[in-house]
Amino acid sequence: MQIVNVGVVGAGTMGNGIAQVFAQAGYTVHVVDTDQARLDAAIATIAKSLDRLVRKERLSAAERDAAATRIHPTLDLNELGKCELVVEAVPESLELKTQILRKLDTICPPEAILATNTSSISITKLATTTQRPDKVIGMHFMNPVPIMKLVEVIRGMATSNATCATIMELSENLGKVPCEVSDYPGFVANRVLMPMINEAAFALMEGVATREAIDTVMKLGTNQPMGPLTLADFIGLDVCLHILGVMYDGFKDPKYRPCPLLVKMVDSGRLGRKTGQGFYDYSK
Numbered sequence: 001m002q003i004v005n006v007g008v009v010g011a012g013t014m015g016n017g018i019a020q021v022f023a024q025a026g027y028t029v030h031v032v033d034t035d036q037a038r039l040d041a042a043i044a045t046i047a048k049s050l051d052r053l054v055r056k057e058r059l060s061a062a063e064r065d066a067a068a069t070r071i072h073p074t075l076d077l078n079e080l081g082k083c084e085l086v087v088e089a090v091p092e093s094l095e096l097k098t099q100i101l102r103k104l105d106t107i108c109p110p111e112a113i114l115a116t117n118t119s120s121i122s123i124t125k126l127a128t129t130t131q132r133p134d135k136v137i138g139m140h141f142m143n144p145v146p147i148m149k150l151v152e153v154i155r156g157m158a159t160s161n162a163t164c165a166t167i168m169e170l171s172e173n174l175g176k177v178p179c180e181v182s183d184y185p186g187f188v189a190n191r192v193l194m195p196m197i198n199e200a201a202f203a204l205m206e207g208v209a210t211r212e213a214i215d216t217v218m219k220l221g222t223n224q225p226m227g228p229l230t231l232a233d234f235i236g237l238d239v240c241l242h243i244l245g246v247m248y249d250g251f252k253d254p255k256y257r258p259c260p261l262l263v264k265m266v267d268s269g270r271l272g273r274k275t276g277q278g279f280y281d282y283s284k
Helices: 013-024 036-055 061-069 077-082 094-107 123-127 161-173 189-205 211-222 228-235 237-251 260-267
Strands: 005-009 028-032 071-074 085-088 113-116 136-141 150-155 177-182
Touching: 005 013, 005 077, 005 094, 013 028, 013 036, 013 061, 013 071, 013 136, 028 077, 036 061, 036 071, 061 071, 077 094, 085 094, 094 113, 094 123, 113 161, 123 136, 136 161, 150 161, 161 177, 189 211, 189 228, 189 237, 189 260, 211 228, 228 237, 237 260
Parallel strands: 005 028, 005 085, 028 071, 085 113, 113 136, 150 177
Antiparallel strands: 136 150
């Protein structure tokens, strides 16, 4: 099956980044959201990102303009009925993702692949809500999508070899590096990353070191671009807590128990950069 039309459900940070990379790779992209203001903001964000690539001479002005014209925002989910692939990129909620996939299953042609950008929810569980579990797969892009190379390609129990091969090849066409992983809580990226962030929060809570010292030790000691507490603020502390909860529930292993300090910060609304305060203060 040749993929020409791609749907992206959700125009948030991940959704607009996914739409951009598909458009840059030559695909016609239909971006759906329930809020016109979010759609407008997504198109503006994509335009700024493309302009930045032109300034850095990574994209020509003609390539920028061509990519922009391939993106079609809409409030109508039914417009994805002509897509050969749809990537769901709504917030990390099993109920919401299930609802979207059920609707897509009735809208999209039988041969269409339904992909989810979930960072932790079981692909197998999501696939069972459709009549095409063999064509449901995880495409876990990293944030920021236009820059990060990795795509975790997650197979559910019913995902077919043909579906997986198509998505692996497609990811390479996007200029990404796909890695096939099995469907376990947290997959690979978050299964390794989140315990590190959680342990950094425990170290801070227990007074082992200051937040700056913890981040500096990990940056200079393990050659990471940013420390775990800074990274947690970038991801969103609520997202980190949710993923840890999924792993804790999925494995029933106390090593994934969320740090009480992380729980307290989320309860207080200190979610990181997006709220202006997390482990660090971004209000100024």
